[in-house]
Amino acid sequence: MKQFLVIGLGQFGQSVSLKLTEESSQVIAIDAKEEPVEAIKDYVTLAVQMDATNQSSLRALNIENVNAAIVAIGDNHEDSVLVTINLRELRVPNIIVRASTPVHGSILRKVGADRVVIPEMLTGEQVAMDLLTEKVLEQKILFSNHILAKLKTSSVFWNKTIRESQFRSSFNIILVGIERDFPEIKDDGTVFYRTSTIGLPGEDEMIKEDDRIIVIGQDADIDRLVVYIS
Amino acid sequence: MKQFLVIGLGQFGQSVSLKLTEESSQVIAIDAKEEPVEAIKDYVTLAVQMDATNQSSLRALNIENVNAAIVAIGDNHEDSVLVTINLRELRVPNIIVRASTPVHGSILRKVGADRVVIPEMLTGEQVAMDLLTEKVLEQKILFSNHILAKLKTSSVFWNKTIRESQFRSSFNIILVGIERDFPEIKDDGTVFYRTSTIGLPGEDEMIKEDDRIIVIGQDADIDRLVVYIS
Ligand SMILES: Nc1ncnc2c1ncn2[C@@H]1O[C@H](COP(=O)(O)OP(=O)(O)OP(=O)(O)O)[C@@H](O)[C@H]1O
Ligand SMILES: Nc1ncnc2c1ncn2[C@@H]1O[C@H](COP(=O)(O)OP(=O)(O)OP(=O)(O)O)[C@@H](O)[C@H]1O
Missing domain, CATH: 3.30.70.1450 (Regulator of K+ conductance, C-terminal domain)
Structure with missing residues (x-):
C-alpha cells in the first residue's frame, strides 16, 4: 500500500490527492488554509492544516515512510522552494514539485526536486497539437x-x-x-x-x-x- | 495555413501560442498587459495589447477567418466568461477556454465554449498515475x-x-x-x-x-x- 504526502490543496494538489486515493493509496494532505483541508478530509487518509515551511511540524507528521511527496504550492515560489528543501532534509525519496514557470522549475531542481511539473505548459502544448x-x-x-x-x-x-x-x-x-x-x-x-x-x-x-x-x-x-x- | 487567436499570455497562453507557431500556424496573441505582449511579439504573427472584453476592439481585429480561439485567461473568471461570449457573438467556429475550476468550466460551457481545459486537473491525474x-x-x-x-x-x-x-x-x-x-x-x-x-x-x-x-x-x-x- 503506497503512501504519499501532498502539500498544497489547490486544483493541482486536490486532483493528485483524489486520484491517488481513488487508486487505493494512502494520502496525507496538507494545506496552510482551513477550507481546503476541511473540503478534502473525508476523502483522504489524513488532512492536516499546517504551514509546510515549518520543518519541525513536518517532521512531527512522521513521514519517513512516504513513497513520494508532491509539492503543489502554486503562486508562492519561495514557499515551494523552502518546502522542497525541507522534504529533502527529511529524506523523502521522491519529491515532485509543481512549478509555475521554467525559471521556478530550474531553481526547484537545483534544490532537490526529483521531478518538476508545469501543468500549464504541458497542457498548452497538448491543446495546440x-x-x-x-x-x-x-x-x-x-x-x-x-x-x-x-x-x-x-x-x-x-x-x-x-x-x-x-x-x-x-x-x-x-x-x-x-x-x-x-x-x-x-x-x-x-x-x-x-x-x-x-x-x-x-x-x-x-x-x-x-x-x-x-x-x-x-x-x-x-x-x-x-x-x-x- | 491555419490561423488562431490566443487571448491571455500567461504560461498556458504562451505555451499554446509558441507551439502553434512552431507548427507553422499563424497566431494572433492578445493580452491586456504590455509585458507579455512585448515578450511574445517577435515569435507570433501579431501581438496586440488590448482588453478582450471590449467587443469592438476584438471586432476591429478582423478575426472572421480564425480556425479557433483559445481563451487563456486564468484568475479572472468573469473576464474569461465575457470574452467567451464575445467570441461566440463574433461567430468564431471553435472556442477553447482554460478554466481554473470545474464550476468555472461548466459556466463557460453554458456560454458557448466548445472545449474547456483545466490544466491542473489533467496534469494532477497524470502525475498521480x-x-x-x-x-x-x-x-x-x-x-x-x-x-x-x-x-x-x-x-x-x-x-x-x-x-x-x-x-x-x-x-x-x-x-x-x-x-x-x-x-x-x-x-x-x-x-x-x-x-x-x-x-x-x-x-x-x-x-x-x-x-x-x-x-x-x-x-x-x-x-x-x-x-x-x-
Ligand atoms: N507554506 C505552505 N504550507 C502549506 N500550504 C501552502 C503553503 N503555501 C501555499 N499553500 C497552499 O497551496 C495551495 C495552492 O497554492 P496556490 O493557491 O498558490 O496555487 P494555485 O495556483 O491556486 O493552485 P492550483 O494551480 O493547483 O489551483 C493553497 O491552497 C495554499 O494555501
Ligand atoms: N480581459 C482581458 N483581456 C486580455 N488579457 C487578459 C484579460 N484578463 C486577463 N488577461 C491576461 O491573461 C493572462 C493570464 O491570466 P492570469 O495571469 O490570470 O492567469 P495565470 O493563471 O497566471 O495564467 P497561466 O495559468 O496561464 O500562467 C494575463 O497575462 C492577463 O493579463
Whole structure:
C-alpha cells in the first residue's frame, strides 16, 4: 500500500490527492488554509492544516515512510522552494514539485526536486497539437516523433477487415483501437448510441461505417493516412 | 495555413501560442498587459495589447477567418466568461477556454465554449498515475482502460526477439517502442550514452539488456507483465 504526502490543496494538489486515493493509496494532505483541508478530509487518509515551511511540524507528521511527496504550492515560489528543501532534509525519496514557470522549475531542481511539473505548459502544448489536427479527432504525443491519433474513417476502409486494410504495410502504422457507436433501445422505444472502444482489435475485426480508428505511428505516416482517408 | 487567436499570455497562453507557431500556424496573441505582449511579439504573427472584453476592439481585429480561439485567461473568471461570449457573438467556429475550476468550466460551457481545459486537473491525474507505477517508468492513459507504459525489462526478455517474447499472445499487449541507450565516443575519448527510441519495431528486433519497452494494453494486462518482469 503506497503512501504519499501532498502539500498544497489547490486544483493541482486536490486532483493528485483524489486520484491517488481513488487508486487505493494512502494520502496525507496538507494545506496552510482551513477550507481546503476541511473540503478534502473525508476523502483522504489524513488532512492536516499546517504551514509546510515549518520543518519541525513536518517532521512531527512522521513521514519517513512516504513513497513520494508532491509539492503543489502554486503562486508562492519561495514557499515551494523552502518546502522542497525541507522534504529533502527529511529524506523523502521522491519529491515532485509543481512549478509555475521554467525559471521556478530550474531553481526547484537545483534544490532537490526529483521531478518538476508545469501543468500549464504541458497542457498548452497538448491543446495546440489537438487544434492542428482537424481530420484527426484527437492526438497525443507519445515518444520521439510518434503520436497516437483518433481518426474518422471513410468508405475506403468500411467493411474490410484490419488485415485487408494493411495499415502496417501500407502506412507503417498500427491500429490499437476502434471506437464505435452501439445502438441501444431505451425503455420508451427510442434509440440512443453508446460509444465504446474495442481495444487491440484482432486482424479479423471489420471496420464499419462511422467507426473511428485509434492508431500509432510517426507524424508523417499519420498524415499520409489522413490524406488517403480524405 | 491555419490561423488562431490566443487571448491571455500567461504560461498556458504562451505555451499554446509558441507551439502553434512552431507548427507553422499563424497566431494572433492578445493580452491586456504590455509585458507579455512585448515578450511574445517577435515569435507570433501579431501581438496586440488590448482588453478582450471590449467587443469592438476584438471586432476591429478582423478575426472572421480564425480556425479557433483559445481563451487563456486564468484568475479572472468573469473576464474569461465575457470574452467567451464575445467570441461566440463574433461567430468564431471553435472556442477553447482554460478554466481554473470545474464550476468555472461548466459556466463557460453554458456560454458557448466548445472545449474547456483545466490544466491542473489533467496534469494532477497524470502525475498521480505516474507515481503509482514504480516498476513502470512512465504511463499515459490512452482510452477506456488502455494505457501506454514504459517498462524496464529484465533478463527474461534480453536477447530474445519480439516474436519470441510473445507479448501479444501471452499478455495481450503490443510493443510499440524500444528505448535504448546507444554508446557514443566523444572527441576526448570518453563514452556517453544517447537515448533513442525505436518506434514500431519489427518482430525480428531483439530486446537487449537495459532496454526499456513501450507497450500498450489494459491496466490489468500491463500489471501481469510487470509481475512477470519483476
Ligand atoms: N507554506 C505552505 N504550507 C502549506 N500550504 C501552502 C503553503 N503555501 C501555499 N499553500 C497552499 O497551496 C495551495 C495552492 O497554492 P496556490 O493557491 O498558490 O496555487 P494555485 O495556483 O491556486 O493552485 P492550483 O494551480 O493547483 O489551483 C493553497 O491552497 C495554499 O494555501
Ligand atoms: N480581459 C482581458 N483581456 C486580455 N488579457 C487578459 C484579460 N484578463 C486577463 N488577461 C491576461 O491573461 C493572462 C493570464 O491570466 P492570469 O495571469 O490570470 O492567469 P495565470 O493563471 O497566471 O495564467 P497561466 O495559468 O496561464 O500562467 C494575463 O497575462 C492577463 O493579463
